[in-house]
Amino acid sequence: MSVLIFIDQSEGHIKKASYEALSYGAKIAEMSGTAAEAVILGNSDSDLAALGQYGVSKIHQVRNDHLNHFDAQVYIQALEQVVSRTGADIIIFSNNVDGKAIAPGLSAQLKAGLVTGAVDLPDTSNGFVVKKTVFSGKAFAHVRINSAIKIITLNPNAYPVLEKEGRAEVVTEDIQLLPGKVTVKSVNKVKGEVPLTEADIVVSGGRGLKGPENWGIVEDLAKALGAATACSRPVADADWRPHHEHVGQTGIAIAPNLYIAIGISGAIQHLAGVNRSKVIVVINKDPEAPFFKAADYGIVGDAFEVVPKITEAVKKLKG
Amino acid sequence: MKILVCVSKTPDTTAKIAFTDNNTKFDTNGIQWIINPYDEWYALVKAIELKEADPSVVIHLVTVGTADADPVIRKALALGGDEAIRINADSQDSFYVASQIASVAKGGGYDLVFTGKETIDYNGASIGGMLSELLGFPYISMATKFEWTANKATITREIEGGEEVCEIESPFVISCQKGMAEQRIPNMRGIMAARTKPLKVVEPVALEPLTQIVGFELPPAKAGVKLIPADQPEELVRLLREEAKAF
Structure with a gap:
């Protein structure tokens, strides 16, 4: 009996989503009176023992050349063996690209019930029930897991990173793996930007900005706030902005602390991708824009006049 | 080459979400059902493009659902595809659905299995990954581009914080998202042809789901927007902080 948390790393760098997953898994272990352990696949230069501050006692590291490139089939092989060695019965992933690629396959292999996109700690008062988002953020479902082994993928920005004192024991696991069948030809990572799903603040622009040449005001405000930038679907479809910035039902779903929508009318498909944001600000010159109904704060006005003034005010406040 | 495309019916993207029976059941009253957009726009249309490039390609559609899924399946067949298989069961959880599809796929000799990256109702994003392990196939998730030459696919897919290009030989399972193909509208010829395409109904294999939805909840309603005059942007910044x- 233990909780096992999957640590997601990219070129040795551990992401915020993993710290959230570690904190979440450690809390579940504390609730159920068991140990929280973590697993990391591949080489990492990070000080893994320091991850003990997120509440895990032991970290299982699997070093194997077959893990150098991401291949779900190979990762699942490795994880199956770690789960079997540790006897873990609750397994936690981040609900990100890697988690979504691995957790379902591991679930099928282990016949372990899976809940993806969890937003809260499990309720164990009557079975093991996990709350998750459904209908693209328009509702939540409470899902009971009936199997002995349980797998949860945790939504980014749904659980706080909790730090305390402590270092973890790092154990290197020697595991034999069959090579994967996927040959990676090239990898192109967006450097230096906060991934949209992990950003605390997101500033987003829509068709109201009239053209890609006007994105300066969005970028300036984002820079002042330390925010990521995003856009609505028509903007991505028109190639004003890259597709990876598109938030909404068919784009990326985000849940930042603060979402500022500039010149976006707020179609239901857009709201589906952003409605879990804690605070929503809408700036639109049309007072009838449906987005105002979903917003916490709003300004009815011309974005080209209002937004630069907001940027100035933010800069002034931040000194 | 034989391609299996997994399709699911989902409520229309603009559907109003409500629940009945003490918040334990989705209220289907007045709901328009559509093919899950990721299954339709990206997975199915990509498979159709492969068939257009090579007419010897055979496309089968598969869904898990009761007879009320038939109109949606016919609509998918109107876009393209040679025949459809409906596994006659309510979808209970993603493991149940993936296992049912795997039992059909195992005897089918499929080279490629296409799914959408997720359904827009339960947002599980799980069927492709589960299927791949149940079938023992490699899994390529979140694909945005797909080129097929001589038994080998060159695929661009989303990875954490970027994208990668990879190569893989069949068979494999692939989940598709934006970029794979462009949305199409069925034409009259397709709609007529779909009426006579085979829609096989097979009974499910006996299986217990691993999870169960015990209740639903709507997010708390917003208190209402606080409007700030356009000439006082510093007031907005103060309130936000x-x-x-x-x-």
């Missing part, structure tokens, strides 16, 4: 503590 002091009242909402948003930055």
Whole structure:
């Protein structure tokens, strides 16, 4: 009996989503009176023992050349063996690209019930029930897991990173793996930007900005706030902005602390991708824009006049 | 080459979400059902493009659902595909659905299995990954581009914080998202042809789901928007910091 948390790393760098997953898994272990352990696949230069501050006692590291490139089939092989060695019965992933690629396959292999996109700690008062988002953020479902082994993928920005004192024991696991069948030809990572799903603040622009040449005001405000930038679907479809910035039902779903929508009318498909944001600000010159109904704060006005003034005010406040 | 495309019916993207029976059942009253957009726009249309490039390609559609899924399957067949298989069961959880599809796929000799990256109702994003392990196939998730030459696919897919290009030989399972193909509208010829395409109904294999939905909940309603005059943007910034503590 233990909780096992999957640590997601990219070129040795551990992401915020993993710290959230570690904190979440450690809390579940504390609730159920068991140990929280973590697993990391591949080489990492990070000080893994320091991850003990997120509440895990032991970290299982699997070093194997077959893990150098991401291949779900190979990762699942490795994880199956770690789960079997540790006897873990609750397994936690981040609900990100890697988690979504691995957790379902591991679930099928282990016949372990899976809940993806969890937003809260499990309720164990009557079975093991996990709350998750459904209908693209328009509702939540409470899902009971009936199997002995349980797998949860945790939504980014749904659980706080909790730090305390402590270092973890790092154990290197020697595991034999069959090579994967996927040959990676090239990898192109967006450097230096906060991934949209992990950003605390997101500033987003829509068709109201009239053209890609006007994105300066969005970028300036984002820079002042330390925010990521995003856009609505028509903007991505028109190639004003890259597709990876598109938030909404068919784009990326985000849940930042603060979402500022500039010149976006707020179609239901857009709201589906952003409605879990804690605070929503809408700036639109049309007072009838449906987005105002979903917003916490709003300004009815011309974005080209209002937004630069907001940027100035933010800069002034931040000194 | 034989391609299996997994399709699911989902409520229309603009559907109003409500629940009945003490918040334990989705209220289907007045709901328009559509093919899950990721299954339709990206997975199915990509398979159709492969068939257009090579007419010897055979496309089968598969869904898990009761007879009320038939109109949606016919609509998918109107876009393209040679025949459809409906596994006659309510979808209970993703493991149940993936296992049912795997039992059909195992005897089918499929080279490629296409799914959408997720359904827009339960957002499980799980069927492709589960299927791949149940079939023992490699899994390529979140694909945005797909080129097929001589038994080998060159695929661009989303990875954490970027994208990668990879190569893989069949068989494999692939989940598709934006970029794979462009949305199409069925034409009259397709709609007529779909009426006579085979829609096989097979009974499910006996299986217990691993999870069960015990209740639903709507997010709390917003208190209402606080409007700030356009000439006082500094007031908005003050409220965001002091009242909402948003930055």
